[in-house]
Amino acid sequence: RIQGAIxxxxxxxxxxxKYHYLAWKRLAAExxxxxxxxxxxxxxxxxxxxSLDLLLKAGGLTFCSEKKEELAAKKNAWYVEYLQxxxxxxxxxxVTDTLTRLRRLGIGLAIGSASKNTPLILEKTKLAPYFDxxxxxxxxxxxxxxxxxxxxxxxxxxxPGEECMVFEDSEAGILAANAGGxxxxxxxxxxxxxxxxxxxxxxEFWETDIM
Ligand code: G16
Ligand code: MG
Numbered sequence: 493r494i495q496g497a498i499x500x501x502x503x504x505x506x507x508x509x510k511y512h513y514l515a516w517k518r519l520a521a522e523x524x525x526x527x528x529x530x531x532x533x534x535x536x537x538x539x540x541x542x543s544l545d546l547l548l549k550a551g552g553l554t555f556c557s558e559k560k561e562e563l564a565a566k567k568n569a570w571y572v573e574y575l576q577x578x579x580x581x582x583x584x585x586x587v588t589d590t591l592t593r594l595r596r597l598g599i600g601l602a603i604g605s606a607s608k609n610t611p612l613i614l615e616k617t618k619l620a621p622y623f624d625x626x627x628x629x630x631x632x633x634x635x636x637x638x639x640x641x642x643x644x645x646x647x648x649x650x651x652p653g654e655e656c657m658v659f660e661d662s663e664a665g666i667l668a669a670n671a672g673g674x675x676x677x678x679x680x681x682x683x684x685x686x687x688x689x690x691x692x693x694x695x696e697f698w699e700t701d702i703m
Contacts, residue, residue, distance in 0.1 A: 494675065494703055496649040496656040497594050498642050501605035501628070503536060503661035504679055506617055507582050508607075511574040516547055519567045525551040537662030539606050539635040540564050568609075575609060578616045586694035591622045597703070600624050600649035604641045604658065606632070625649055636664040639672030646672065657702060659694075660687075675702060 503509040513532045520527035531550045535543040544564050548554065555563065591601060602625035603610065610628035614620040625648030627641050634640040639653075646656045658669035661679045666687045669676035677697065678687035691697055 494599065494655060494657050496600040496602065496646060496651045498602045498604045498645040498649075498656055498658045498669075498674070500537065500658070500660045500662070500665050501603055501610055501613060502607055504659050505584060505587050505603075505619060506578075506613055507584055508575070508578070508613060509536060509661070511571055511578075512543075514574060515567045515570040516543065518570055519563060520547060520551060523548075523551055523553060523563075525553075527551070534663075537606055537636050537660065537665040537668075539629065540568065540608070542635055572609065572612070575612055575616060578613070580618055583617050583619065584694070587619075588622070590694045590697065593698075595622070600651065602645035602649050603627060604645040605629065606636055606641065636662070637667035637671065639668045642669055642672040642674060646674070659697075677702070 499505055502512065513529065516532065516535065517527045527547060527550060534546055538546065541564055544560055594601060601623050603623050605628045608629035610626065625645055627644045627648065632641045632644065642658055643653060646653050649656065653673035657675040657677055659677050659679060660666050660669060663684060666676045666678055666684055670686060676688045678684035678690045680690065681692050683690050689700060689702060691700065
């Protein structure tokens with residue numbers, strides 16, 4: 493039986509994925525190449541430095557690690573600048589309803605995000621009070637598809653992975669949830685072959701028999 497729910501942040505609770513994309517696209521433009529929305533799919537859920545490596549690969553460029561730190565910092569500064577203007581309006585559809593309903597059913601609630609900007613996003617969107625446990629890029633060392641972030645989330649909630657479900661919008665995140673033994677739920681309009689379930693928004697979750 494499911495006792496805990498672990499939510500990815502970017503692209504699941506909050507529509508910040510578009511700001512990551514804008515900032516990466518801006519960096520690519522500055523480096524002299526176009527970065528498309530299709531290229532961007534592979535960056536979802538992936539850590540900042542790993543994302544930069546994928547971006548540079550798409551542009552056919554290589555840099556030393558010092559220069560890469562500089563480029564990643566530049567992208568992050570733009571991203572943080574975009575985040576300054578976000579509000580509760582950026583919270584995706586059915587999110588607060590779903591969190592409230594799960595809470596009423598006694599389900600423990602956690603965040604499992606790769607983002608080091610999680611505290612800022614939670615503050616701006618006023619989502620922090622909904623969660624018992626917050627695991628993000630500031631307290632993990634292994635990026636998705638490694639299950640570390642979700643295993644820490646389950647541990648924080650006090651349940652084994654098998655009793656938790658994970659909501660994800662990225663392939664890397666679904667693989668991480670599977671590796672942690674959790675029920676993996678993919679949120680997206682396309683399908684994800686590795687996910688246990690695919691839903692196009694959180695209201696559809698309530699039509700499934702997952703719980
Ligand atoms: C998010 C995004 C990724 C991003 C990563 C690191 O993860 O999906 O695109 O690269 O965090 O973010 P930051 O640069 O803010 O530390 P998640 O796990 O919330 O989807
Ligand atoms: Mg995500």
